[in-house]
Amino acid sequence: MNALPWLIITPLFGAFSMPILGLLGRKVREYWAVIISGFTFAIAARIFYSIWRSNEILLYTLGDVSPIGEGVKFPIRIIWEVDLFGALLALTVAFVSFLAIVYSLGYMKEDSGLDKYYTLVLVLELGMLGIVITGDIFNFYVFIEIMSIASYVLVAFRNDTWEGIEAGIKYMFVGSLASSFILLGIALLYGQYGTLTMAYLAVKIAENPTLVSRVALAFLIGGLLFKSGAVPVHMWLSDAHPAAPSSISAMLSGLVIKVGGVYAIARIIFGIFNPGLHEYLKVFGAPSIGVNTLGWAIIFFGCLTLIVGNAMAVIQTDMKRLFAFSSVGQIGYILLGIGIGVVAYGEKAGEIALTGAVYHIVNHAVIKALLFFVAGAVIHQVGTKNLNELSGLARRMPFTTLSFLIGAAAIIGLPPLNGFASKWLIYESSAMYNPILAVIAVIGTVFSLAAYTRVLFTFLGIESERVKTAREPGKTMLIPMLLLMLVIILMGLLPWQINEKVMLPVAKMLEQLKGEYIMALVKFVGGV
Amino acid sequence: MNILYATLGLVGVYIYVSFVSLLWEGLDRKLVARMQRRMGPPLLQPFYDFLKLVSKEAIIPRDSNKLFEIAPVLALAASISLLAYTPVGFGPLFATKGDVLVFLYLLALIAFIRVIGGVSSGSPYAQIGAQREIIMLASREVSMMLGLFAILWRLAKLGAERPFSLETLYQYNIWEIGTPLTIVGTLILLIVFIFWLASEIEVGYFNIPEAETEVAEGPMAEYSGRHLALFKLSSALKEFASASLVVAIFFPWGLSGYLGMSGIGAIFVDLVFHTIKVFIVLFVSMSVFRAVTGRLRITQAVNLFWSRILPASIIGAILLAMDILGVIA
Numbered sequence: 001m002n003a004l005p006w007l008i009i010t011p012l013f014g015a016f017s018m019p020i021l022g023l024l025g026r027k028v029r030e031y032w033a034v035i036i037s038g039f040t041f042a043i044a045a046r047i048f049y050s051i052w053r054s055n056e057i058l059l060y061t062l063g064d065v066s067p068i069g070e071g072v073k074f075p076i077r078i079i080w081e082v083d084l085f086g087a088l089l090a091l092t093v094a095f096v097s098f099l100a101i102v103y104s105l106g107y108m109k110e111d112s113g114l115d116k117y118y119t120l121v122l123v124l125e126l127g128m129l130g131i132v133i134t135g136d137i138f139n140f141y142v143f144i145e146i147m148s149i150a151s152y153v154l155v156a157f158r159n160d161t162w163e164g165i166e167a168g169i170k171y172m173f174v175g176s177l178a179s180s181f182i183l184l185g186i187a188l189l190y191g192q193y194g195t196l197t198m199a200y201l202a203v204k205i206a207e208n209p210t211l212v213s214r215v216a217l218a219f220l221i222g223g224l225l226f227k228s229g230a231v232p233v234h235m236w237l238s239d240a241h242p243a244a245p246s247s248i249s250a251m252l253s254g255l256v257i258k259v260g261g262v263y264a265i266a267r268i269i270f271g272i273f274n275p276g277l278h279e280y281l282k283v284f285g286a287p288s289i290g291v292n293t294l295g296w297a298i299i300f301f302g303c304l305t306l307i308v309g310n311a312m313a314v315i316q317t318d319m320k321r322l323f324a325f326s327s328v329g330q331i332g333y334i335l336l337g338i339g340i341g342v343v344a345y346g347e348k349a350g351e352i353a354l355t356g357a358v359y360h361i362v363n364h365a366v367i368k369a370l371l372f373f374v375a376g377a378v379i380h381q382v383g384t385k386n387l388n389e390l391s392g393l394a395r396r397m398p399f400t401t402l403s404f405l406i407g408a409a410a411i412i413g414l415p416p417l418n419g420f421a422s423k424w425l426i427y428e429s430s431a432m433y434n435p436i437l438a439v440i441a442v443i444g445t446v447f448s449l450a451a452y453t454r455v456l457f458t459f460l461g462i463e464s465e466r467v468k469t470a471r472e473p474g475k476t477m478l479i480p481m482l483l484l485m486l487v488i489i490l491m492g493l494l495p496w497q498i499n500e501k502v503m504l505p506v507a508k509m510l511e512q513l514k515g516e517y518i519m520a521l522v523k524f525v526g527g528v
Numbered sequence: 529m530n531i532l533y534a535t536l537g538l539v540g541v542y543i544y545v546s547f548v549s550l551l552w553e554g555l556d557r558k559l560v561a562r563m564q565r566r567m568g569p570p571l572l573q574p575f576y577d578f579l580k581l582v583s584k585e586a587i588i589p590r591d592s593n594k595l596f597e598i599a600p601v602l603a604l605a606a607s608i609s610l611l612a613y614t615p616v617g618f619g620p621l622f623a624t625k626g627d628v629l630v631f632l633y634l635l636a637l638i639a640f641i642r643v644i645g646g647v648s649s650g651s652p653y654a655q656i657g658a659q660r661e662i663i664m665l666a667s668r669e670v671s672m673m674l675g676l677f678a679i680l681w682r683l684a685k686l687g688a689e690r691p692f693s694l695e696t697l698y699q700y701n702i703w704e705i706g707t708p709l710t711i712v713g714t715l716i717l718l719i720v721f722i723f724w725l726a727s728e729i730e731v732g733y734f735n736i737p738e739a740e741t742e743v744a745e746g747p748m749a750e751y752s753g754r755h756l757a758l759f760k761l762s763s764a765l766k767e768f769a770s771a772s773l774v775v776a777i778f779f780p781w782g783l784s785g786y787l788g789m790s791g792i793g794a795i796f797v798d799l800v801f802h803t804i805k806v807f808i809v810l811f812v813s814m815s816v817f818r819a820v821t822g823r824l825r826i827t828q829a830v831n832l833f834w835s836r837i838l839p840a841s842i843i844g845a846i847l848l849a850m851d852i853l854g855v856i857a
Contacts, residue, residue, distance in 0.1 A: 394595060395591070395592070395593040398594050415633060453662070461650075461655065462651075462655070
């Protein structure tokens with residue numbers, strides 16, 4: 001039996017049944033959310049494992065066995081096309097969402113309207129899972145909107161606070177604008193090529209790369225850079241992450257900006273506007289899309305993002321805002337890796353960069369989830385996130401401080417933890433491709449080191465009045481933190497094994513040197 | 529089996545280095561005393577100090593947190609791991625491609641753990657000391673890294689089998705390249721490294737974070753008993769490891785080759801000869817420097833590093849680069 005549909009069915013069923021089951025009482029509702037997200041995690045793990053074992057792209061057609069219509073030679077149905085990259089992201093999404101839901105049990109205890117909360121979290125998870133498995137560009141837009149709308153509402157979930165409402169409105173306005181850019185790009189592509197299947201679109205664009213396809217590409221990338229919080233358009237992120245409940249910040253920062261942002265950028269570039277195909281066309285003097293321009297544009301935004309994000313993190317006094325800016329900075333590293341992967345397509349540097357970017361997506365999702373859980377624990381127990389008032393927390397909350405120490409060391413990239421290997425791959429590839437980029441990347445890390453050292457000293461320093469009565473949070477909040485810590489440490493102990501066994505195949509499948517993503521569909525068409 | 533031998537080797541090196549580095553402390557105190565016409569303590573004084581500190585009651589301040597007690601253990605652990613990557617007359621025990629980064633990382637980590645211990649004590653004196661230590665750490669490492677990487681890069685060009693490993697320092701020698709540019713460049717870098725060593729072990733000009741008379745021992749202000757003993761031991765190990773780096777870069781000659789020895793005997797002879805060279809380097813950079821110079825202010829020290837030592841390091845690195853790129857043939 002194909003497990004893929006269950007990845008969508010399970011959270012969808014969970015979300016839709018929540019209002020009814022919620023009538024049975026608070027406990028039932030909470031256990032139901034945990035069971036559903038745990039089950040989703042198991043399905044995602046199974047899908048990832050089967051794709052990893054077979055190393056083949058999984059193609060699933062909704063409503064039929066073949067995506068090709070009767071009597072026509074092109075795909076007419078919605079397809080889901082999952083390669084290793086999508087499966088890895090699905091696994092990460094399901095894992096972090098599961099932990100965030102467990103964490104919410106303790107963290108959201110004092111809030112009201114929790115039936116809506118758990119429904120929305122499951123919808124958010126559903127949207128992200130849909131984005132990573134879909135192979136149809138309009139379906140992709142629909143899932144992006146599902147994810148975005150759920151996150152707008154969750155950011156403004158505490159609607160009795162001014163900052164929740166303010167951040168929610170800001171996020172909603174710019175997010176809708178970005179979504180409409182994406183929709184415009186999709187409309188242009190459809191008008192020009194008459195198909196919405198990503199892999200088939202790739203074939204059509206390569207046959208006839210018109211100006212319209214370039215404009216559409218610009219709209220798509222522009223909209224997705226918004227969603228990923230790249231620098232000129234990162235302002236929603238630094239408001240939305242601090243204002244959201246911490247379990248949601250962990251999902252926003254760990255998952256939403258990656259799945260709806262950098263994952264989608266990578267998928268659109270490598271899936272639809274495949275650099276290899278266009279390099280190949282260029283050799284024959286045929287019209288093609290200038291992938292170098294595209295790659296350098298992404299590198300430019302990546303460098304800008306990692307400098308500005310990390311530098312802004314240094315000067316923050318609000319802990320969650322600091323983490324939010326640090327997320328912006330880490331997105332910069334991922335964009336840098338993707339950009340080098342595009343400009344150095346088919347070369348060693350490009351492959352290493354792409355591996356580093358994929359690796360960093362997973363690592364940062366885990367680390368940032370841990371850091372936001374820490375921030376949540378502090379806010380929940382002490383009631384403030386102002387760093388000037390939080391001095392000396394280590395004495396009263398040793399476990400939380402340890403989690404922070406591990407998370408901060410991992411995000412800076414200290415060797416025995418997981419952040420090291422992924423950052424190292426990005427440094428190495430950027431030094432191979434262009435040393436100036438490596439220098440910029442290192443400067444970004446120096447800023448990030450400064451920012452986190454400052455928070456660490458605050459945690460360790462002399463005890464302030466405010467924290468004198470603080471205590472550790474309850475078990476439901478500590479266990480997700482413990483699990484994430486274990487994952488960070490275990491991944492840190494086996495960096496090159498993970499790189500070789502998982503991340504390198506993922507990057508190769510994403511890069512699709514032989515057009516595997518397209519071939520998986522073309523197989524059905526029978527020779528285009 | 530290989531890992532087993534390397535582990536046994538590490539234990540051996542650890543025992544040897546802790547003995548020798550404490551011995552050097554005694555020697556240093558004796559020498560400085562003689563320079564000031566005093567008798568000085570007996571040669572084995574640091575051993576007595578260590579034993580006494582271990583036997584004393586350790587006082588934990590009320591405002592401290594758990595890391596206050598963990599930091600000394602972590603510092604010693606980091607120092608012992610540092611020894612696995614330190615060249616001690618022969619290549620590091622766990623030599624691999626690029627192990628120089630691990631060496632630098634562990635060296636910085638030890639300083640950072642001291643800072644964490646200081647901050648965790650909840651004493652304002654320790655906090656001020658810790659801030660100074662961080663500032664010094666940030667200032668001194670850049671010029672040293674530049675010099676070290678330039679030299680290792682130059683040696684890697686000679687065809688080292690494991691580039692950027694500290695092992696290459698024993699395969700090729702920076703002096704044997706022999707062109708005027710490398711010799712001048714290396715001499716400049718030697719000066720940089722002597723200053724770096726003095727600041728790494730915090731003596732003379734650079735006795736700033738610890739500054740007894742100013743901030744009452746800085747980060748160590750609240751430490752007592754066995755915690756202090758562990759810190760003292762780890763500082764002694766770090767001292768030896770830092771000086772070993774300088775010796776391995778600039779004076780890597782072994783004795784066993786001349787004596788025609790091999791096997792365990794050669795390793796032992798090289799180790800002892802290396803120790804003597806370390807003592808000589810430490811005599812210049814530690815004892816003499818400590819006896820003849822006073823402490824700088826923190827701003828002066830930072831200024832010294834960024835406006836004197838770093839330019840010197842850049843010049844040295846450029847000279848080495850010019851030699852290899854053949855700018856002046």
